[in-house]
Amino acid sequence: MDETSGRRTKCSICKQGGHYRNTCPQNTEIAQQGRRHLEEAGPVDESVLTEQHLHRSSFITTEGYRGVQFIEHGRKLNQWELDHPAVLDLLRQSGFYYISRLRRLQLDQALLGALIERWRRETQTFHFRHGEMTITLQDVAVISGLRVDGAPVTGTTVYPWPDICQALLGVVPDDIRAGQIRLDWIYQQFHHLHLDAPAGLVAATARAYILYQIGCSLFPNPTGYRVHLKWLPLIADFDACGALAWGAAALAYLYRALGSAALKGKVECCCFATLVQIWAWDHLHVGRPTSVGAVADMADCPMGCRYDI
Template sequence: MGSTVDPGPIDKSVLYDQENHISSAIWEGQERSVLRCHEHTSMLEQWKLTPKQIELVEKAGFGYFRMIPTISLDNALISALVERWRRETNSFHLAVGEMTITLEDVALILGLPIDGKPVLGVTRPPGNMCENLLGEVPGDLTGGMLKLTWLKERFSTCPEDAPINEIERHTRAYLLYLVGCTIFSTTTGNKVSVMYLPLFKNFDEAGKFAWGAAALAFLYRSLGNASLKSQSTISGSLTLLQCWSYYRLNVGNPKFNKEPNDDFFPFALRWKGRATGPRSNSNIGTYRKALDSLQPSDVNWLPYKDLSFSPNLDDFSESLILQTSKTVLICFDKAERHLPDRCLRQFGMLQPIPKDVQQWERKIKWSNNGVDVTKQTNLQLKGKNQAELKEWIDRRLHIITDEENVDESMYMEWYERITRRFVGRPESLESEFQRIVTAMREIADIADSLSNGVMGFQDKQSLDEIKNTALNSLMDVVEDSKRSRRKIATKRKRDDDPSPNISKEVMLDVWMH
């Protein structure tokens, strides 16, 4: 079957970069190992903030974000999601259609502001920025990158009675460390770019930036890079990516030791203190197969609808109008498209065929003319980038609204032509059947090995129930596979791999022998 199935896209007008995508290599048998995930949050709890520091962090827009604990990353799940990410559309191409991480997800999961000034700034000599805003310069400051370990060693504990300028320096160091190990983490190791430091010069001004929009732009770029067959690492807010998957998809979700209280914000806190759950034995192949065969019932289109929270979040509520803004997201030199029109079911709308995506200028070129970073209106953007900045400024003019008379069957018919249907090669029914039979035999052998003269009637009866349950599970799997194969055969008007007519009697014979 694998040699005759066309994984797509049939129509290459949307996924024009398929040959460079990791799914092309996987289809040809060139597996890559699980991605190395760069998020360095394990040491964040070692920072001890004074009440005054917490006040400044809240002013800067990170009051809720700082409360998110370290969440253990499932590298295999992240790697499988990356295989479904397409930088042509900034969305996941799944069996049910396109889905993406939206501004709404960022605001509610991370508690970061998604409205405000674009995260742009000036570039000055790194040493000068450190001297002016931190009070000292590290000895190994190279390439504008500063070691996170140096920040922690020098600034993780601020004296309660420190003068205000010293408190501000410690707080700037904390904020630089915070963004450097989370939303702006890089694949260069345990380092952060000094270019973010001037954004924290004035804490009130820092609170006016759209940090959430910048975090999403950074993550989009990281996902796009990691989806290329040449890459082996990923950075950015992987906590956001993983929690998004937990909320949206029934794939690899951990179980709770106890159900969390609904009174929490940001929503990433829902996964604090969770049990290890089913993901402990999962690998990328398992996740890949689950995503390849994803059904609408496996998707929670509106995961936040019934969640409540008590804090006064008027600013967040007002900014959520931007969740359907078709706009550009900016993070310094990165410009990425936010395309909610391709994923309207995530907002409770019907999904029509979206308009074509034009390739966009992903790199912003700008000059600062020596002005202060907080004076955003004075930044001079060059050439086409003026349009990108204007698009963000006009973000409220590009809100997508619900359309009438939408036929989603037309969308799915179009989508199946333009998408990549499979990442891994589909397994034939015969192969799947033989593999499951082998596993079931092992269960039976284990059960038989437990049978002995000492075992009582009830124990023997329990073992017989185990065998019967295994056999019934086997029957269900085969019947599901046969139905799936018939559906594909009907749709493609031919039967590439006829499903074997396996009777229960034959299965029993295989089972017993």
């Protein structure tokens, strides 16, 4: 027990004031409990979590352990502010209007790093002491506004890329490598559009923005400066594009990225990290900012926009 002298409490271990035995640096029992928790980071029964020997939680206490750096090219995406009415109409038609309203966050690497250490790809869930939690299709739809039902996002990667670019973007990039083009080229070529621009250029700009959104955030490339043209045929027709389950595809890509990053030796996770962070704010309430003041501020926005950031 701790001793009370007048109004001052003394630690029963070191006999010093200002703290209790549970926080005493000389309390070896607490230190041993902490070490035991680290040593027992994995499951007691491995019949479900069969990849514990590969999971990063088995190596947290080893020398040279490195955490995971989450990568999302949000700064690139936030610099493109859309205000052309005709482009916004096409984004609505294609299902990308609401996601265009969601600004990307400055990532909380400590929060995301703590989450990845608890992600298990065997169950596609985060494992906490109180149970399991995961990011669902409903979370994707509510936070981002992307469609989660509809036709699957699939296709081929074999196309004559210069011809595809000419037909759908109206211009051929000068640096197509392995079917990929530079994100900076897309931004410089299409970010400024006059109000009296012809319909063909408006459509090309809308496709370019969707491709830019895909390359920066939904399906990002770790290099941070290229996006694959395989997505372009899927956004050729805006009505057909709007019928695709882009939210389900983004979640599947996220699951795969989290599963890979949760393994030992991985040092980066390139994914839709803004979705993960807002989900954590919604469900775990750790380090989240204040919400917007009124419901009116949320008009025509997905719920991921409700934080004052």
